Amino acid sequence: MTTTRPAPLRSVKGAPFDVERVRADFPLLRQTVAGGRPLVYLDNAATTQKPRQMIEAIARFYTDDNANIHRGVYDLCERATRLYEGARTMAQRFVGAADAREIVFVRGATEGINLVAQSFCSPRLGAGDEVLVSAIEHHSNIVPWQQVCEARGARLRVIPMNSRGELEIDGLEDLLGPRTRMLAVTHVSNALGTVTPVKEIVARAHARGVPVLVDGAQGAPHVVVDVGDLGCDFYTVSGHKVFGPTGVGFVYGRLEHLEAMPPYQGGGDMIRSVTFERTTFAAPPARFEAGTPNIGGAIGLAASLEYLMRLDWDAVAAHEAELLAHATEALSGIPGLRIIGTAAEKVAVVSFVLAGAHAHDIGTIVDEDGVALRTGHHCAQPVMDALGVPATARASFAFYNTHAEVEVLAAAVARVREVLG
Amino acid sequence: MAELRELYQQVILDHNKNPRHHRRLAVPSHSAEGHNPLCGDRIHLDLKVEDGIIREIGFDGSGCAISTASASLMTTSVVGKTTAEAERLFDAFHAMVTDPAGPADPKALGKLAVFSGVRGFPARVKCANLPWHTLHAALSSEGVRVSTE
Numbered sequence: 001m002t003t004t005r006p007a008p009l010r011s012v013k014g015a016p017f018d019v020e021r022v023r024a025d026f027p028l029l030r031q032t033v034a035g036g037r038p039l040v041y042l043d044n045a046a047t048t049q050k051p052r053q054m055i056e057a058i059a060r061f062y063t064d065d066n067a068n069i070h071r072g073v074y075d076l077c078e079r080a081t082r083l084y085e086g087a088r089t090m091a092q093r094f095v096g097a098a099d100a101r102e103i104v105f106v107r108g109a110t111e112g113i114n115l116v117a118q119s120f121c122s123p124r125l126g127a128g129d130e131v132l133v134s135a136i137e138h139h140s141n142i143v144p145w146q147q148v149c150e151a152r153g154a155r156l157r158v159i160p161m162n163s164r165g166e167l168e169i170d171g172l173e174d175l176l177g178p179r180t181r182m183l184a185v186t187h188v189s190n191a192l193g194t195v196t197p198v199k200e201i202v203a204r205a206h207a208r209g210v211p212v213l214v215d216g217a218q219g220a221p222h223v224v225v226d227v228g229d230l231g232c233d234f235y236t237v238s239g240h241k242v243f244g245p246t247g248v249g250f251v252y253g254r255l256e257h258l259e260a261m262p263p264y265q266g267g268g269d270m271i272r273s274v275t276f277e278r279t280t281f282a283a284p285p286a287r288f289e290a291g292t293p294n295i296g297g298a299i300g301l302a303a304s305l306e307y308l309m310r311l312d313w314d315a316v317a318a319h320e321a322e323l324l325a326h327a328t329e330a331l332s333g334i335p336g337l338r339i340i341g342t343a344a345e346k347v348a349v350v351s352f353v354l355a356g357a358h359a360h361d362i363g364t365i366v367d368e369d370g371v372a373l374r375t376g377h378h379c380a381q382p383v384m385d386a387l388g389v390p391a392t393a394r395a396s397f398a399f400y401n402t403h404a405e406v407e408v409l410a411a412a413v414a415r416v417r418e419v420l421g
Numbered sequence: 422m423a424e425l426r427e428l429y430q431q432v433i434l435d436h437n438k439n440p441r442h443h444r445r446l447a448v449p450s451h452s453a454e455g456h457n458p459l460c461g462d463r464i465h466l467d468l469k470v471e472d473g474i475i476r477e478i479g480f481d482g483s484g485c486a487i488s489t490a491s492a493s494l495m496t497t498s499v500v501g502k503t504t505a506e507a508e509r510l511f512d513a514f515h516a517m518v519t520d521p522a523g524p525a526d527p528k529a530l531g532k533l534a535v536f537s538g539v540r541g542f543p544a545r546v547k548c549a550n551l552p553w554h555t556l557h558a559a560l561s562s563e564g565v566r567v568s569t570e
Contacts, residue, residue: 358485360460361429364542368425376460390461390483419425420486421434 045396057303087302112236112251127153187219192341193349244304248297258284330410348397427538455555492552
């Protein structure tokens with residue numbers, strides 16, 4: 001069950017991370033913006049840039065291998081089917097799943113969560129039952145649960161967080177009551193960068209018989225995922241946040257759950273037999289992939305996942321930790337700047353506010369220096385409300401970001417109050 | 422890319438730091454809430470309209486420099502005017518920040534013309550427009566909420 005990423009093929013363990021070599025694989029990062037300044041892309045929590053290996057894989061698929069999958073008997077169809085199912089195997093390896101049938105392709109983490117909420121959770125929910133989420137969730141891991149709770153007369157309860165943006169799980173057992181039917185928690189907070197103690201939460205929820213979905217949209221880009229080790233029941237991944245295409249992602253689900261779940265959507269490719277009286281459904285994962293899926297997207301995603309699995313993740317983690325430390329220090333030195341989210345366990349995400357400057361103004365002003373930042377509530381309004389800020393500016397890093405870019409960011413932010421007078 | 426200094430003009434920066442009519446009215450005849458869910462800007466606007474004339478106006482809330490300055494300059498522009506004149510200013514302002522051709526009569530905008538630079542920053546048009554949409558909502562009916570989404 002403890003499948004791990006294959007041995008790194010590219011970099012030598014223990015060698016320093018060669019960021020320039022990695023950057024050369026991302027064509028978009030070469031561009032300059034107005035005034036000839038290099039683009040400093042620090043909005044990786046929103047979406048990541050794409051390696052040429054992914055771009056080439058998609059072009060190759062549409063140039064040479066495009067056909068609809070699963071039903072044709074001709075060679076081209078079989079080739080396309082093989083590539084699509086190969087992508088599933090790549091996703092399986094990426095999260096360390098035991099069986100490729102545990103990988104369901106969806107549009108992204110949002111659809112993955114909705115699938116689990118509707119097909120797994122909703123049938124188990126009755127009036128007065130409870131679903132548990134955490135205070136640092138993205139809206140996509142709140143709203144689908146709220147919807148099934150509303151439909152079933154169930155109640156949504158919330159694991160609280162402290163002022164540093166860490167989950168307070170001391171009282172978790174008090175929240176895991178006899179009516180708790182599901183727990184959904186993010187692996188990493190998109191707004192604050194907090195890494196949650198997912199493994200411990202899963203163990204404690206399972207001790208009470210409560211299944212757990214982990215929203216991996218922000219975890220998978222930064223942390224080596226091993227669903228066997230985490231022990232979770234479901235894990236969702238967004239393709240475009242792991243350097244893959246938009247419009248594709250996957251949900252890992254334990255096979256015994258998937259086999260017991262009704263379909264999410266009806267259509268072609270998810271049935272065993274159809275008459276006007278009765279339809280029987282295919283086994284997972286096909287049961288959950290109604291209609292022609294995003295074949296080219298899945299194949300592109302597989303190329304990105306393969307790219308990631310060739311990196312030395314000890315070196316990646318060390319590089320990202322250095323970027324985080326550098327950015328935290330450089331930004332903290334700016335008068336009036338306050339970092340929002342100071343968890344002990346964080347990925348390279350720095351959310352901040354600046355006295356006298358609204359986040360939106362910060363975003364516009366640093367853009368002049370080529371710095372792409374996200375500003376606003378980051379689709380996590382409850383987080384913003386709990387921390388008492390209407391909005392933050394957020395720099396979110398990927399392994400291809402550099403220390404020179406951290407310096408450009410800090411200089412650009414330092415200039416904001418000058419511009420605002 | 423458009424020039425940053427065309428966006429953050431001195432008048433705008435001044436109104437952001439020292440917004441005019443920045444208060445709630447004790448007994449407003451018209452009020453509205455404006456909200457930009459994308460960036461979290463919020464504005465509450467109160468009006469006291471008598472005989473079709475905006476006698477008093479006040480706003481508060483939280484927002485970026487552009488929305489705050491836009492609200493402040495809007496209040497100074499419409500106070501003392503008829504509601505019909507205020508609505509015409511709204512149309513002219515909207516045209517200035519969105520229409521490439523600009524407003525039909527730029528002179529009518531007076532000092533509101535400092536917001537012409539917003540047109541070069543499409544992501545910020547909503548910030549400048551929010552107070553005006555809120556004014557329009559307040560005048561159209563009483564006690565409503567508007568959203569720029």
